[in-house]
Amino acid sequence: MGIINDSGEQFLHRYLNNAAPTGFESSGQQIWLDYIRPYIHTYFTDTYGTTVGVINPDAPYKVVIEAHADEISWFVNYITKEGYVYVRKNGGSDTMIAPSKRVNIHTDNGIVKGVFGWPAIHVRDEENDKAPTLKNIFIDLGCSSKEEVEAKGVHVGSVITFEDEFMILNERYYCGRALDNRIGGFMIAEVARLLKENNNQLPFGLYIVNAVQEEIGLRGAEMIAHRIKPDIAVITDVCHDTQSPMYNKITSGDLACGKGPVLTYGPAVQNNLLRMIIDTAQRKEIPFQRASASRATGTDTDAFAYSNSGVASALISLPLKYMHTTVETVSKTDVEQVIQLIYEFLVQLPADHDFRYMK
Template sequence: MNKDSKEFLFKYLNNASPTGFEAEGQKLWLDYIRPYIDDYISDTYGSLVGVINPEAKYKVVIEAHADEISWFVNYITDQGYIYVIRNGGSDHQIAPSKKVNLHTKKGIVKGVFGWPAIHVRKEKEDAPTLKNIFVDVGASSKEEVENMGIHPGTVITFDDELMELNEKYLVGRALDNRIGGFMIAQVARKIKENKIDLPFGLYVVNAVQEEIGLRGAEMIAHKIKPDVAIVTDVTHDTNSPMYDKITSGDISCGKGPTVCYGPAVQNNLLDMIIGVAEKKEIPFQRRASSRSTGTDTDAFAYSNEGVASALISIPLKYMHTTVEMCAYDDLEQTIDLIYETVVQLPSGHDFRYIK
């Protein structure tokens, strides 16, 4: 990975992008991708699309989502303690003792999820729940909290930054799925730098609001009306402790991107991706989804009159924590698989099963 790509990776992932408040991160992403695209689309809720060959009739999407899980201020006590609700799938059990940023109109206010000492807690009654975790911003009254610009609806993110681990892994909050936004931007960059003349329109989509139900992808899919969609997201490394491979499959960081089987995945497109991986000797893993994939793949597949869609995931440890972890090798190989699939795709390709 070259120096400026790595600088963008760290800058982009360290920037907060909570669901519904993705705009600043989206601006960073657009600034990076702008030299590699011909035009861009921005919709009402903040999804961004970098477009190559905007005049082409056949439209191919590569997509990731831009948002991260977070919290909302829900209630402020008279003593100045703040109780929260989830914005996405935030885990209440990891909150105690975490440092946080409260994003106000006046700027970021620092705080912590406070927690009583181990020797004064009752083992069962005092386990973390949404009813008892709280944020302390160093205030002694509700009025003092409000004077900081904090109110119900103020969004809160964990204060953790990206780091390298053993020169093999990236670790941080919000790799789900900000790492996907980085990967699709790198695909656009490779197309430009390798002077590839695509025979179709490529729509590089960084969608908002995935963490609360694929909402951004639903909106942008109807706007673009693509013919093909290749979605990238994260998937669980099931070889880390406490996973059940019988129910969750057998996936490991460091063994390559993961392709998904499931009703929303168009099998002819999936076979094409696997064929590319085998031809280009890109290692890959397989997993199955019994119904929905739980990713933006579902939103694209079932949009309009049906869009040939597939999912290429990067394995991830410790999802929805502040120490999400992925392997550098998987990062590069996922970029390569998406890129190699895109550049070999013929314009107008008909993926229907029955013709």
């Protein structure tokens, strides 16, 4: 389709390579805002860093398209007298992948480098040959004492991210850490760009929301939903590709990278809104897949749907391999199709549409 241009892909590189852990998203939010600014009329931010670009800010009917900006990470939790650092999770970080990873510890003095150490396979005995857990993973900064660690600016509460960079895999996939869900922030920014470049005059206010703190409970979306009070919210996040080994399609569904956006059914999803999105996809010949959620979707959709007096909400997901690792992988074609679907939905949406089931 060629929706993503060179400028957009350069922005994606910068945005994904920048660390923006939950609670510390501001640097990534600034990169995002700088990119989206030419395509919006105004913007605002809230106390915790959620950033909102607005088109037609004076329009009474308000439509949100939303992604979340934060990535999982770690906190320094304890420093031994020998200078080793033990951690706790900031979001759903996976202890299994930590050993042998390089890390960046973010301090007031800048980045301090470290590694998650792990004993060699041939020296581990029955006592210490255990799976990685918060009780046994540790970071080595090359220091020999707690005082030397602290002299570098590292303290309890310092936030830690993996040192991994974005790459393109086999020319067909975007791969790296934090695609969950900064790839969503990229996609909604690209929707704004298309609206501007195609000179679309929307008959409603569009709020392009990059929310913080999703990874620890949808907190940023909760706050901003109450501030905006939208009439409609279309959320984009990632979901699991279930084709690679070790996934159970019976419990996790049959979803695949390369087969298009995933549309979710569930209590938080407003069915009339979902039907309009499906109709748009079918009319524009955009392939899509279907998923179901038994209770909550586990995404910011839930925060918007149940805010205020209830907001008509829907979820458009991007299939992703290897969630919450440093090699999260998505199809470039799927990314373009999510952008296209959100864009086509917006340009066909009439002002003041009433999505209620009974009127």
